Amino acid sequence: MRKRIFLSIQLFVCFAAVRGQMDTLTQMRRFIRVCNVYKQLPVTLDVLVERRANLITSANDSSRTVAFFCLHSDASYVEMGGMEQLVNDSLLLLVNNPSKRMILYANHQAVADRFRQYMGLQVGDSSIRRMGRSYTASMAASTGDTALLEVKSRGLVSHTTLPKEEIRMRFHSNTDEPYEVEELQRSLVPVTRETYAKAGAEPGWAGKTVTAGDSLFFLVKEQTTLFSYRKISHDLQEKVPARVCDRIVAYRPGKYGPVVAFADYILTQQF
Secondary structure, eight states: OHHHHHHHHHHHHHHHHHHHHHHHHHHHHHHHHHHHTTOOSSEEEEEEEEEEESSOOSGGGSEEEEEEEEEOSSOEEEEETTEEEEEOSSEEEEEETTTTEEEEEEOOSOHHHHHHHHHTOOOOHHHHHHHHHHEEEEEEEEETTEEEEEEEESSBOTTSSOBSEEEEEEEETTTOOEEEEEEEEEEEEEEOHHHHHHHHTSGGGTTOEEEETTTEEEEEEEEEEEEEEEEEEOOTTOOOSOOGGGTEEEEETTEEEEOGGGTTSEEEEOO
């Protein structure tokens, strides 16, 4: 009798583990869908990108940038922080407006192909299973038309119970279009004994202090990047704000220069 009970418990545990893995893969597929559902040409995106950290160690730990993307099958335009990228089927132009410099490259890839390659639209079931071995995914309770999906790495920060990576996605529960994506990365940063002691006395650092012996002290740095999708549009009538020909002109075959409106820009040609 005891043996039968023991075997039943084993079977239940095995079933629960398999069921948990299936649930993770199901939510991982949902995660991939939310990541890709809006990436159909044409697409216009207006995204607010905010970075912050609980421990400032570089200039990139605190920033706020607006990124604008307008991607069509024959041309694309990206603007972020005063930088522009303009692409057609033969040229790729980078424009640094603050420094008034341009760099021109040959583009040997169709805009649509480059877009698909960059966005990673093809994710096979084997890739999802590999992701499932490294990450867990779960759905939180929906609020109205907003769903919340959380992805966490199975790997933990050394000497802690904290996942190295976490992603929280808020998206429309019916269309799967994202509203907001929050990425959190954790790492150990060496600090002085004094900094370690001070952090250890603060509630916000609970579980985020690590010591190795009597001379090595660390804090768990949390770097957060928040992507707020302020606009997602697939309007065929929406024009690309600027094309390559609006910035440069060919004055002889294979040789280019700035158009009149950008005559004070320096153009470097990389082919």
